[in-house]
Amino acid sequence: MPTQNAEIAAMFDQTADLLELRGENPFRVRAYRRAARTVDGLSQSVPTMLEQGFDLAELPGIGKDLAGKIADIVTTGHFRLLDTLKTKVPGQVGDMAALPGLGPKRLKLIYDKLKVRTLDDLRRAAGQGRLAELPGFGPATVGKLLEALDKPATARRFKLSLAEAEADSLLTYLQEQGTRVIVAGSFRRRRDTVGDLDVLASGRNGARMADKFLRYENVAKVLVHGSARAAVVLRSGLQVDLRVVPPESYGSALLYFTGSKAHNIALRSLALRRGWKLNEYGLFAGTRRIAGTTEEEIYERLGLAFIPPELREDRGEIAIARTGKLPRLVALSDIRGDLHVHSSWTDGTADIETMARAASALGHEYIALTDHSRRIAMVHGLNSARLAQQAAQIDRLNDKLGGITILKGIEVDILKDGSLDLPDKTLAKLDIVVASVHSSFDLSRQAQTDRMIRAMRNRNVSILGHPTGRLIGEREPCDLDMDRILAAAGELGCHVELNAEPDRLDINDSQAHAAREAGVKVAISTDAHSINALKCMRFGIDQARRGWLGPADVINTRPLDELRRLLER
Ligand code: DGT
Ligand code: CA
Ligand code: CA
Ligand code: ZN
Numbered sequence: 235m236p237t238q239n240a241e242i243a244a245m246f247d248q249t250a251d252l253l254e255l256r257g258e259n260p261f262r263v264r265a266y267r268r269a270a271r272t273v274d275g276l277s278q279s280v281p282t283m284l285e286q287g288f289d290l291a292e293l294p295g296i297g298k299d300l301a302g303k304i305a306d307i308v309t310t311g312h313f314r315l316l317d318t319l320k321t322k323v324p325g326q327v328g329d330m331a332a333l334p335g336l337g338p339k340r341l342k343l344i345y346d347k348l349k350v351r352t353l354d355d356l357r358r359a360a361g362q363g364r365l366a367e368l369p370g371f372g373p374a375t376v377g378k379l380l381e382a383l384d385k386p387a388t389a390r391r392f393k394l395s396l397a398e399a400e401a402d403s404l405l406t407y408l409q410e411q412g413t414r415v416i417v418a419g420s421f422r423r424r425r426d427t428v429g430d431l432d433v434l435a436s437g438r439n440g441a442r443m444a445d446k447f448l449r450y451e452n453v454a455k456v457l458v459h460g461s462a463r464a465a466v467v468l469r470s471g472l473q474v475d476l477r478v479v480p481p482e483s484y485g486s487a488l489l490y491f492t493g494s495k496a497h498n499i500a501l502r503s504l505a506l507r508r509g510w511k512l513n514e515y516g517l518f519a520g521t522r523r524i525a526g527t528t529e530e531e532i533y534e535r536l537g538l539a540f541i542p543p544e545l546r547e548d549r550g551e552i553a554i555a556r557t558g559k560l561p562r563l564v565a566l567s568d569i570r571g572d573l574h575v576h577s578s579w580t581d582g583t584a585d586i587e588t589m590a591r592a593a594s595a596l597g598h599e600y601i602a603l604t605d606h607s608r609r610i611a612m613v614h615g616l617n618s619a620r621l622a623q624q625a626a627q628i629d630r631l632n633d634k635l636g637g638i639t640i641l642k643g644i645e646v647d648i649l650k651d652g653s654l655d656l657p658d659k660t661l662a663k664l665d666i667v668v669a670s671v672h673s674s675f676d677l678s679r680q681a682q683t684d685r686m687i688r689a690m691r692n693r694n695v696s697i698l699g700h701p702t703g704r705l706i707g708e709r710e711p712c713d714l715d716m717d718r719i720l721a722a723a724g725e726l727g728c729h730v731e732l733n734a735e736p737d738r739l740d741i742n743d744s745q746a747h748a749a750r751e752a753g754v755k756v757a758i759s760t761d762a763h764s765i766n767a768l769k770c771m772r773f774g775i776d777q778a779r780r781g782w783l784g785p786a787d788v789i790n791t792r793p794l795d796e797l798r799r800l801l802e803r
Pocket of ligand 1: 418419420421425427428429430431432490491492493494495498499
């Protein structure tokens, strides 16, 4: 798995700590701290940016030298300078510098006063209350430290997109004539992150299948090796469980291992109430198997409509499946266009025509070009004048291109006070305005919520972009009162985005469900900065389905003329 922004930033911070501890050139120390902040504040993941050909040397505080080092870290997972520095400080002081709250000053303090040399020394000192006696070690600092010291490496969850890349190549390797192999678990339910992969195979020779699995080239460590079961850790750190079941139990095993656990338990008690037994081997009346080959026949026997895996979370789906009134969930084939797309006018990698042709090839009838507004100077955000030039180019392209319409739009920055980064008269000329927060993520809940509602009150705003600002595994969602935001959106006729970028998936599944309940319509948009990223729409569809959204809940399932009416406020 490529190294992510937060890890790169942490390596630079740690490097700065160690350089400072050794009394090295303060300019060099500051350069690493600044680079850490820049990397941490990016809205896209560095590996993705590199893949898309973005030159990191263009970022503030990152010159050619640091850009090269970052690329190195992404490919190797290591920062050589940091590794060297760690060997030059005594004991495990180098590793301690990675812990939260332990900068050079505090490190020196515990080294000198408490004679702490190793992580174990540190745990002991904290446990015995000796840390708390030092100046600058308040309860919050010590608490955070202890938490970080206790955190097992296995607690980590993997983004769905990364898990999918791993799953695809593993399945290609395992697939053979006469067997079925599928990934069940949270992966099949399309959760935004997965703890591990649960691979299910049907076949008579489980031992041979398990052996083949263990010989997979990406296996780093074998955890379990049984006759019809195996578990491994891949080189990326992702754990994979394999079970091989006979064909007559395939459906019941698939149902069981798809989960969720809560859904399984609810189904099992439904079976019990009829005097039956449901487990991974089948549905049984006494000792007689009455279903098990397919999931469909099990649901049918239980008197339920088939429940799509995305809904199996025990959030009311079973009761509704009994009435046969489950919603028809939105599918990728329902999507007619993409309403958040960037071009090389700002930080995209392709020009407008290339993006439009690629979208057309994906079957889209329209795209909205929504480059950044001027505040984001780092990416040459558009002011009114450049936006007018862009509009002229879009007019020419719309005359020239057939089959796809390019809508004129902007991703306008929501400023700290909730005002927008461009004047109303500029925004009023556009077909679509996506308003997004890219700064001040740490406002209080009240202030952040008020800020976004103020932005939505501007009648030029069509869609609230990536509402929570989260970057999965890297940046927490900002503190928001989502109920209040959705209520305001509903009242104001503003739509909310479900950003399909695999690092974002923002809003998330349960927020999408809340939007539906509040009568707010959702735009599923890729936020693509490259032609490849246009294909990420399906990750947004996954989360929309998990949020129970149907085609009518999603504005970009509409033909263009209907969409235009929906964008009017
Ligand atoms: P994850 O891996 O944390 O993202 O989540 P899952 O849902 O993939 O959970 P996992 O890998 O622990 O187990 C896979 C499935 O196996 C789970 O969704 C349901 C089933 N399962 C696991 N443990 C139990 C259990 O104790 N009872 C029942 N009924 N099902 C279970
Ligand atoms: Ca799992
Ligand atoms: Ca598992
Ligand atoms: Zn954005």
